Amino acid sequence: MANTPDYSWPPMDQRKVIGQPYKRVDGPAKASGRAKYSSDYLSRDLLFGAYQTCPHAHARVLSVDTSEAESTKGVMAVHVAAPAGTEIQWAGAEIAAVAATSTEIAWDAVRKIKVQYEVLPHLVNETDLSKAGARAKAAGERLTGDPDKAFQEAEVTSEGHYGIPVINHVCLETHGSVTQWKGQGDDSQLQCWVSTQDVTHYAGSLAPNLKVPAANIHVRQDHVGGGFGSKFSPDAWGEVAARLSQKAGGRPVKLFLDRATDQKIAGNRPSAYGWIKIGGKRDGTITAWESRTWGTGGFTGGGSPPLPYIITGIPNQRMNHTAVSTNIGPSRAWRAPNNQQASYMTCGAVEDFAAKAGLDPLEVFKINARYTPEARRDTYLFHFDKAAELAGWKKLWHPRGESGPGPMKRGLGIGFNAWAGLGHQSQCRVTLHADGSVNVDIGTQDLGTGTRTIILQVAAETLGLPIGAIKLAIGSNDLPPDSASGGSTTVGGVSSSTRKASMNALAKLYELAAQTLGTTADQLEAAEGRIRVKGTPAKSITWQAACRRIPASGVISEIGETNPRNPMGLMAGGVAGVQMADVSVDIETGVVKVNRYVAVQDCGLIINPRLAESVCYGAISQGISTALYEQRFMDGQTGRMLNPNMEFYKLAGIGDIGDIVVHLDIRPENDKRGVVGLGEPPAVAICAAIGNAVANAIGVRVPNIPMTPEHVLAALEGRTV
Template sequence: MTDTINSDLFKVVGHDALRKDGEGKLTGETRFAGDLVLPGMLHARLVTSRYAHARINSIDISEALKVPGVFKVIIAADLPIVQESSESRRRNPLAKDEVIFYGQPIAVVLGETEAAALDGVDQVFVDYDPLPVVSSMEEALKPNAMNVRSREAHGADADAQMHATVETKDQDVGFKLPHNVSNHIHFKRGDVESGFSEAAAIVENTYTVPMIHQSYIEPQSCLAEPTTGGGITLYTSTQAAFIARQEVAAALNMPLNKVKIVVTTIGGAFGGKFVLIEPFTAALAKVARRPVRLVFYRMEDLTAGNPSFNGKIELKIGARANGTLSALKAKVYFETGAYPGTALGIAGIVLAGYYRVDNFDIECFEVLTHKTGVGAYRAPGSPQTTFALESAIDALARAMNRDLLEFRLQNCIIEGDIMVNGKPMPRIGLKECMEQLSKHPLWLNRDKVAPGEGIGVAIGGWPGGLEPASSTCRLDHDGNITVTTGVADISGVTTSLGLIAAEVLGLQTEHVTVENVDTSSAPYAGASGGSKTLYTVGAAVLKAAQDAKEQILNIASSLLEANPQDLELQDGKVSVKGVTSKSVTLKEIAAKSMSFGGRFEPVFGRGNSAIVRNAPGFTAHLARVRVDSETGEVEVLDYVAVQDVGKAINPAEVHGQIHGGVTQGLGWALYEQMVYDEEGTLINGSLMDYALQSAPQVPNIEVQLIEIPSPDGPFGAKGVGEPPIVPGGATICNAIYAATGVRINEIPAVPERVRAAIISGAQDKITH
């Protein structure tokens, strides 16, 4: 495998292609789950808790039932859901005797119309006894803190670790974990104390990152329809069709083959749609014996969705006089709300995974509080911990009087370095990204910025996920190709999968249709997420297309009386090399293989794939900012993202994904945060209050791609989705440091926080 792939070799792959889902989205013709209507469909509206923690004495639904158009009012006891444990949020969609977060659903009104359901909601009366609220990790970790959950809640949800392949060791901590700690992981190598004793400089700091919301345009949406034979079909906006199928079947105690998941067009997900309301909606439909549609209002999605966890990272890192890192010690706290399930293991992968450090000791704690449960959000755990590491590295390089990129280049991991899971790092492009960034004019002229401006850099990465996948590739009667997968498209992957098949089969992309099929008949694909979608499903599509090509050549070989190896397939035609007159079209082959009395087997390729090597993706970002020292306002003037993508199958799409990721990273850095008061009430629970960027706030983003091909991904491709969101926080805060000389260790770097730091002259704690 060479280090570069010559795009000239490809006719389709590597060339910009329009997204096939684009037109319907632009014209508004695309129908999302919330647009679907079925005959007899009921509208579900939620009665939610006004308290973060309270005992429910009674729920009076009698008045609600009198509202015209109200079909049923359902409380927890009515739901035919098999119980697992009270920690399973999917299995406990309605509070029973106790509410444990603000906005928690307590009852649901099913109405013939949405208006009727809403009128019904107003007539449901809940009698509460408010209880004390654990509203922060600080509160939760106090020795005398009350238990957030009545019984112990250890062990993460299975899907919490799904975004990356993590092997963790939970060693004996030698002390009793605080009772509100629901998960604990300890990563350790070497001897940190001896490491720190070798250090010429040590940086120590505590970094704080906020709880933020995925802020997909389309809220959580699901439509469940009971079907004949005791089945149920869900039309749902999910990244995880097969998981949804298993979860619904298990929750409703139904055979798997009675549950069909149809993934509707997804209006954004970013990790937040890994099965949340599907078992709930299915249960409602089962009770009602009619189709039920549940679409969260924006405020419900903010208060009762599954946003990203916030974190606090206490980090200490030291370097020897020769510039090598000698030790890293960290305590990481992720706030998981009222339900266990953060991507805790990622903390170790990031903190000990970007740079070679012989001695590390990283302890990670997941902490329960009275807030909504959390979920995945693009590279879950990585923006949090990368903010800490890359802020500290910046400070350490400065403390050592080293060039900020050279210092990173000296220490960054390369192929063969041992990862936290004990395995050697495969060939990655981290070094190349930084080298390319170091040649950028902005970096070369970093000392010539105007007063009040500064340039900062940071790196970020993502280990990449793995999951087996299958695909088929069918020749159609018109000579075109249909590829099937079971994938959910959250990133334009459908278009890219089509490019892969088109490239293999020598076709232009308009001749390939990719059908993402429902779970009843789809080739298996895992959930879309973790930057593994194209990497793994694309590999299956590649094999399916290659299989179809072989079948095509075999039929052509018989028809043209030539050896398959003497044939070439291009533009819908198989020709004998060098004998242009001897050819047969795909349409002719289709006619001979899919017709009455046909003597050839249909062309129907199949690809099964199980890649077992990760392809970690890395990126290096640069920002030029201007800081208004009077107001603390930060303006991003330039932003550069250099990312190793292995091979950009559809460069236009890869650029788009990186633009989106960078923008979300700037949200982490500068704007977004979910703010709860001491009562556990979300006080910015609407998009009027929650500071999601608008387009003018997004700077011009320059994207440069590095292509270090992965050995296993299709045409060398790697995952692209997660890395670009990762370095935003550190990049911006490092640029602020360059502009102002003060260290911001809590994001978002909102004006009042920046101004306060400038006034106090906030610095890193450095020991020499």
């Protein structure tokens, strides 16, 4: 196209809005409670849904009798999700649902549904692989180089056990929707108020099962209370809410999972356990790697952690992974899937190798940076030093276990991360009105990244307007299509589409303004609320004056589209990152506290440093919670999860987090890559860094995450649990 604008980002030193630490535009609404989540939805005719779920981990449904529930006053619809004959593979699976005029009636009615089961044998714990029997499926050996020879020739070898359990997402807003289904067949109209990471594709996923045109399904979400990878699809409960609404004559049905069910079935992160052996030279260079690992992600097995993590170039490797099928709810993506497991196991093994060699692990990580992918190798080296500087490594690090007298032992540990990022497919529409007002519309969602603020900053920068002058709409599938917020792709996607749409709209406006200014469109720029001639800023008209030239009968409305296959320099993929934990361990109680946590995070162009740091704080807070507290207790006898709550499924509170220091690696050479997503990479290495810090503090490896008193004291006493 002849007039295709140059979409590239303004140079670092010329940006006015991009790069500024704006506060989250929806922060006050969220903090004050004015922000309405779909689970807050209330209307006069709303019905409340509830599920009866299966108490057994493995069973066959013999019969479902809903008659008593159906005749309960206030019950408007009943739906059987698992009819007689259904084989259930995990406790908490949905059997039947009701919709009633109050939550209390719904829950009472659910208890009146009589279900008979044939109980079948189950396996819910995978920590002891020897008990998995036929449930364990080996993936087959992966071999690189000659590990046997390399181990024979190694000057130092170390080995250890490392485990990281199945954990939950624990979104503050549980999974579900408010769904209203009016009409029938092709005349059906569905309105869905959802809690999702993918507003645009919700309708398309729901439509086939309901046999309703996707075009008739209207999806709305103003805010989402957490997803972390667990909310990509409408799920069975999205469909059931619709069916209940239809049966109830088209009244809207609120069907959000209760907390216990959410924790049992709405997603978890696969576990990884295993034994790792490392061989190498006295100077710390690793030459050989061997690992035997297993894990579970539920009935279909488990994700295999990508080992060795980041230092993939170790010349001699032997790896075996076994997936264990268990009767627990299915796994879902969890903020950088499989990366936490791989980071914990790899960094733990490297730290143990350093301790065995009598070397400072910082030097060992650095010397083995030769095995990291070349594109980020220098970045890792730079980050090891930067993190060490911020963590006071030289002053505070001591050889393993040499922590001085007294019960409180302090230690430091290292972890590293990597992630792709890039940006997802996204369309943005920018509309300029004759009165100078501006719409920016994208069918995206704000998963917590500050998406609204980011879009407004990009539009404001490009249009030369204050962010308050722009009306932004997101969170509806009536808007131009966006994609799922997953894989740290949202900011890359929406910033590119917004940049392009804004420039496309400006190009049209320039054509109108050029006549007034007696120049050509290509000579114009938008800045400080004016359209002006480049190099002659005095020659200008106001934004409003320019927009007044838009015919009253029309608008300028332009689309900008992000194409992940042609990022045009606006976005990129691939980040590194190094983190260091400073912990204190009370060796009499086994209680671990994080004193300080340092994260040096590789990045691209940063649109808003406050929000980028905020994402890192959130990721690290969540990671500290997983490193110290989070575990699902599955009862082998009953097959049930015993702690599907936020009381004994322990989560870090603000007092448990410690001091977090985030250093974003903002440098010209990173900036020129364009935007790189940051949602996931800072969440990867926390178990690794804390696990290593604990080992450094107390002198022994605590094999299994989380670092609870039970695990820490057992390691100190030489027991395994």
